[in-house]
Amino acid sequence: MKSQQKCIVIFALVGCCAVLIALIFSAVDVWGDEEDGITEDNCSKKCQFVLVENIPEDVTIPYKGTIPLTTGLHDLLDKAHRLVEIVSPFWDLNSTKNAFQLPQAKQGEILFHRFIHLRSQSVNLRVVSGPSDSSELKVLMQHGADVHYLNMKALTKGQLNSSFWVVDRKHIYMGSAGMDWRSFSTMKEFGIIIYDCSCLAMDLNKIFSLYWQLQYKDFVPSIWSKKLTALYNKDKSLQLYLNDTEAKAYISSSPDVFCPKDRMKDIEAINRVIQDANTFIYISVTNYLPVLNSGQPKYWSRIDNILREALILKTHIKVRLLLSCWEQTDPLSFNFVLSLKTLCMESINCSLEVKFFRGINHNKYMVTDNSVYLGNFNWVGNEFFFNAGVGMVISQQVNEKNSSVVEKMKVVFERDWNSQYSKTLQPDKIPECRTLLQNSSDWK
Ligand SMILES: *[C@@H]1O[C@H](CO)[C@@H](O)[C@H](O)[C@H]1NC(C)=O
Ligand SMILES: *[C@@H]1O[C@H](CO)[C@@H](O)[C@H](O)[C@H]1NC(C)=O
Ligand SMILES: *[C@@H]1O[C@H](CO)[C@@H](O)[C@H](O)[C@H]1NC(C)=O
Numbered sequence: 001m002k003s004q005q006k007c008i009v010i011f012a013l014v015g016c017c018a019v020l021i022a023l024i025f026s027a028v029d030v031w032g033d034e035e036d037g038i039t040e041d042n043c044s045k046k047c048q049f050v051l052v053e054n055i056p057e058d059v060t061i062p063y064k065g066t067i068p069l070t071t072g073l074h075d076l077l078d079k080a081h082r083l084v085e086i087v088s089p090f091w092d093l094n095s096t097k098n099a100f101q102l103p104q105a106k107q108g109e110i111l112f113h114r115f116i117h118l119r120s121q122s123v124n125l126r127v128v129s130g131p132s133d134s135s136e137l138k139v140l141m142q143h144g145a146d147v148h149y150l151n152m153k154a155l156t157k158g159q160l161n162s163s164f165w166v167v168d169r170k171h172i173y174m175g176s177a178g179m180d181w182r183s184f185s186t187m188k189e190f191g192i193i194i195y196d197c198s199c200l201a202m203d204l205n206k207i208f209s210l211y212w213q214l215q216y217k218d219f220v221p222s223i224w225s226k227k228l229t230a231l232y233n234k235d236k237s238l239q240l241y242l243n244d245t246e247a248k249a250y251i252s253s254s255p256d257v258f259c260p261k262d263r264m265k266d267i268e269a270i271n272r273v274i275q276d277a278n279t280f281i282y283i284s285v286t287n288y289l290p291v292l293n294s295g296q297p298k299y300w301s302r303i304d305n306i307l308r309e310a311l312i313l314k315t316h317i318k319v320r321l322l323l324s325c326w327e328q329t330d331p332l333s334f335n336f337v338l339s340l341k342t343l344c345m346e347s348i349n350c351s352l353e354v355k356f357f358r359g360i361n362h363n364k365y366m367v368t369d370n371s372v373y374l375g376n377f378n379w380v381g382n383e384f385f386f387n388a389g390v391g392m393v394i395s396q397q398v399n400e401k402n403s404s405v406v407e408k409m410k411v412v413f414e415r416d417w418n419s420q421y422s423k424t425l426q427p428d429k430i431p432e433c434r435t436l437l438q439n440s441s442d443w444k
């Protein structure tokens with residue numbers, strides 16, 4: 001009798017242990033992925049880059065030190081030998097019905113067909129996407145793609161805004177364009193492709209892995225796997241070469257609950273870049289709206305405060321804000337930027353200029369005299385607070401040859417700023433972007 005009881009107790013204990021071990025492993029080590037044999041110590045830091053853009057057919061702005069986005073993405077696919085990993089908010093590439101009016105719209109379909117054929121070239125395709133009703137992703141799955149959906153509504157009440165590629169764990173694309181035919185035709189997009197950069201790719205891939213393991217989950221784990229710990233951040237940035245020019249880089253992420261140990265939050269990255277600026281800060285985003293709109297609207301002060309502080313405390317700093325004037329521009333945006341402008345009246349040594357781009361400029365970046373921040377969000381409270389997105393900070397000494405990422409992005413910003421599409425805000429008149437779009441003769 002005694003020994004029988006003992007037996008039961010031992011069995012129960014062993015069972016408990018087994019369950020515990022299973023739980024620990026599922027919490028800490030979900031990502032039992034094949035290793036590439038590349039480590040933090042021998043990953044590649046001698047990288048090349050190109051800046052990629054999509055400029056809509058009806059916008060007469062020249063590519064300037066940049067190449068067309070589709071050219072860049074096709075080149076990445078040409079280089080893929082083994083694995084293409086893509087995060088995109090949604091998929092809407094195959095849109096032949098629009099091809100009549102817009103020849104460029106065909107580009108989405110062409111890209112889609114390349115994805116379909118990846119498997120036949122022994123290249124695996126892994127996708128993380130937002131809403132799960134995509135017929136295109138179903139087609140890709142039939143052709144061998146692995147697709148994981150992120151239920152951001154349940155996880156953080158937000159959306160997936162992240163948009164990036166990792167190819168063979170060594171080349172990366174990051175930018176404003178998702179896998180949407182409009183991003184290759186009607187939208188003005190900007191991004192960067194970095195080649196032979198397994199160090200940075202390895203770190204970005206940790207964010208991919210984080211999303212990957214959130215499939216089917218409707219809550220955010222309180223402990224992240226050690227493997228998701230960031231490799232680089234503002235205090236320990238990656239020292240690398242970008243086309244022979246020295247640079248420092250790290251990757252940031254949002255929302256806050258998607259930041260495992262050592263991962264920078266986007267908002268911290270933006271703060272650091274603004275803090276480090278000495279002479280100018282140029283910002284190009286579609287919308288500027290420091291408001292949290294979920295139920296009861298609230299003022300979301302974080303970026304607004306960082307800008308105010310920079311304007312007041314940094315003497316002689318020059319800030320330029322390039323926003324878009326389009327159908328969905330919230331009239332409140334104008335009030336907020338006018339309020340910022342008011343801070344920079346004559347007595348204070350700062351200058352804030354604001355211009356509005358006619359139509360949608362989907363770009364999402366900031367460039368200063370020594371750094372760039374390239375992100376997935378507009379500067380809107382809701383996006384930073386609820387949505388998933390990534391950012392990249394690159395810092396460089398500006399060199400004689402103007403060959404740095406920083407210098408090249410400044411040139412792109414100035415091209416847009418000085419173009420016929422960008423107009424200054426009239427001090428006492430809040431424009432109606434909806435009607436401005438219809439009547440371009442009002443655009444003065
Ligand atoms: C990098 O280091 C790891 C572990 O030391 C090793 O297994 C791997 O072969 C190395 N890879 C390269 C490309 O040198
Ligand atoms: C960087 O170098 C690569 C390879 O030489 C070249 O193709 C690319 O255009 C260069 N990037 C820039 C921005 O000049
Ligand atoms: C792409 O769109 C065309 C036209 O709408 C359709 O006929 C075709 O089946 C679609 N291709 C795929 C793979 O979904």
Ligand SMILES: *[C@@H]1O[C@H](CO)[C@@H](O)[C@H](O)[C@H]1NC(C)=O
Nearest residue numbers: 312315316346347348349350
């Ligand atoms: C602005 O700059 C001038 C010249 O550098 C300086 O004399 C003045 O005190 C500054 N004003 C403020 C408010 O910082």
Ligand SMILES: *[C@@H]1O[C@H](CO)[C@@H](O)[C@H](O)[C@H]1NC(C)=O
Nearest residue numbers: 399400401402403407410411
């Ligand atoms: C670099 O840029 C500066 C100003 O933007 C310009 O004056 C200079 O000529 C450029 N240098 C080269 C080598 O293009």
Ligand SMILES: *[C@@H]1O[C@H](CO)[C@@H](O)[C@H](O)[C@H]1NC(C)=O
Nearest residue numbers: 435436438439440441442443
């Ligand atoms: C556009 O503006 C012109 C001149 O201001 C005006 O005559 C015309 O009625 C406007 N058209 C529309 C559609 O608002």
Ligand SMILES: CC(=O)N[C@H]1CO[C@H](CO)[C@@H](O)[C@@H]1O
Nearest residue numbers: 089159160161178382383387
């Ligand atoms: C590219 C993309 O999906 N952007 C979305 C990010 O999230 C906001 C809502 O918070 C959407 O309005 C954007 O369309």
